[in-house]
Amino acid sequence: RGNEDGRTGLATKTRPKTKKPSLYKVLLLNDDYTPMEFVVLVLEKFFAKGPDEATRIMLHVHHKGVGVCGVYPYEVAETKVTQVMDFSRQNGHPLQCTMEKE
Ligand code: TYC
Numbered sequence: 001r002g003n004e005d006g007r008t009g010l011a012t013k014t015r016p017k018t019k020k021p022s023l024y025k026v027l028l029l030n031d032d033y034t035p036m037e038f039v040v041l042v043l044e045k046f047f048a049k050g051p052d053e054a055t056r057i058m059l060h061v062h063h064k065g066v067g068v069c070g071v072y073p074y075e076v077a078e079t080k081v082t083q084v085m086d087f088s089r090q091n092g093h094p095l096q097c098t099m100e101k102e
Helices: 036-047 051-064 074-090
Strands: 023-029 066-073 096-101
Touching: 023 036, 023 051, 023 074, 036 051, 036 066, 036 074, 051 066, 066 074, 074 096
Parallel strands: none
Antiparallel strands: 023 066, 023 096
């Protein structure tokens, strides 16, 4: 619609109905104990990465100390962090996952 009401001629506001949610990066942190294959599994299982991309991200974290697994709206990012932390603890690994505003 435009900025004028069709019947009354009164001004109306043209504006997208919804606002975009803020996005959050989900980060994996390096440690000395979590097996590389487990980190690859986490990236495949919770972040829908294929084997090559998962391995690339894992090696990036291994060498740089931190890396981005994906970017999501707040609640999705929060769920991924919880899933990764729970799954890692269930399997006896100290892997750390966190999030930060993009
Ligand atoms: N540094 C670990 C090792 O040498 C592998 C690893 C990679 C751990 C990425 C955590 O987020 C991580 N086994």
